[in-house]
Amino acid sequence: MTTARVPLVEMRDMQKAFGGIRAVDHVTIDLYPGEVVGVLGHNGAGKSVLMKMLSGAIQRDGGEIFINGSRAEITNPRDARKYNLETIYQTLALADNLDAASNLFLGRELVTPFGFVDDSTMEAETRKIMARLNPNFRRFSEPVSALSGGQRQSVAIARAVYFNARILIMDEPTAALGPYETQTVMELIDELRRQGIGIFLIDHDIHQVKVMCDRAHVMKNGQLVGTVKVADVTEDDLLAMIIAGKKPEHMAA
Numbered sequence: 229m230t231t232a233r234v235p236l237v238e239m240r241d242m243q244k245a246f247g248g249i250r251a252v253d254h255v256t257i258d259l260y261p262g263e264v265v266g267v268l269g270h271n272g273a274g275k276s277v278l279m280k281m282l283s284g285a286i287q288r289d290g291g292e293i294f295i296n297g298s299r300a301e302i303t304n305p306r307d308a309r310k311y312n313l314e315t316i317y318q319t320l321a322l323a324d325n326l327d328a329a330s331n332l333f334l335g336r337e338l339v340t341p342f343g344f345v346d347d348s349t350m351e352a353e354t355r356k357i358m359a360r361l362n363p364n365f366r367r368f369s370e371p372v373s374a375l376s377g378g379q380r381q382s383v384a385i386a387r388a389v390y391f392n393a394r395i396l397i398m399d400e401p402t403a404a405l406g407p408y409e410t411q412t413v414m415e416l417i418d419e420l421r422r423q424g425i426g427i428f429l430i431d432h433d434i435h436q437v438k439v440m441c442d443r444a445h446v447m448k449n450g451q452l453v454g455t456v457k458v459a460d461v462t463e464d465d466l467l468a469m470i471i472a473g474k475k476p477e478h479m480a481a
């Protein structure tokens with residue numbers, strides 16, 4: 229990181245209050261292409277609200293968003309898509325009774341020149357992208373309700389990637405998963421990073437953050453405690469930042 233690269237995302241001085249609660253209190257963070265950046269903090273720290281202001285799901289009270297160096301107008305989720313920004317929620321927005329391909333193209337179906345829904349092309353495209361992201365996936369003709377949590381995550385991730393996501397927000401993507409499934413999702417995240425996608429990863433699991441993330445933004449009570457390179461800190465340092473709300477001694481500047 230020697231050249232002055234332009235951040236994929238920069239959120240400056242972001243603010244949001246609910247009644248008397250300052251959910252996000254003057255927070256400035258960034259994200260570079262091909263980077264996985266952890267967003268850490270206790271329950272109620274403001275992580276989700278901050279990310280929802282980026283995805284357009286929550287209107288901000290103040291602050292500015294820059295995408296690739298230009299000011300971005302994001303006031304609803306539709307705007308966010310124009311900037312190739314997609315969110316993957318813990319509670320996945322998949323249609324349970326539909327198969328992987330139908331979910332991948334939900335609301336953006338491919339049609340034949342005669343205007344019919346083009347099931348075979350959608351399935352072929354789904355097989356292509358899954359081969360790239362999760363080659364073990366075989367359950368193309370089953371409703372996604374029959375899939376495991378990790379497989380469902382991979383369908384949601386495939387959907388984002390197929391529609392050219394450059395920026396991904398993942399809110400606790402492994403919270404509901406077992407160890408094997410978690411591994412699958414972590415490998416997916418790594419693959420997305422290699423493709424140059426920038427990822428904000430909200431995660432409770434400090435060990436996972438240590439393994440997955442390049443940097444971490446730590447929040448407490450709506451404020452930014454600090455931003456660290458994960459390689460420069462221990463898991464205990466990260467925990468101390470979350471709990472005490474202070475940067476480790478050797479990094480306090």
Ligand SMILES: Nc1ncnc2c1ncn2[C@@H]1O[C@H](COP(=O)(O)OP(=O)(O)O)[C@@H](O)[C@H]1O
Binds near residue numbers: 249271274276278
């Ligand atoms: N829609 C809402 N209405 C009122 N208060 C909210 C809303 N969303 C979040 N909050 C409050 O904002 C603060 C930050 O919440 P959140 O960003 O969800 O925390 P977390 O870091 O756990 O994701 C909390 O005090 C929460 O109760």
Ligand SMILES: [Mg+2]
Binds near residue numbers: 276
């Ligand atoms: Mg949250």
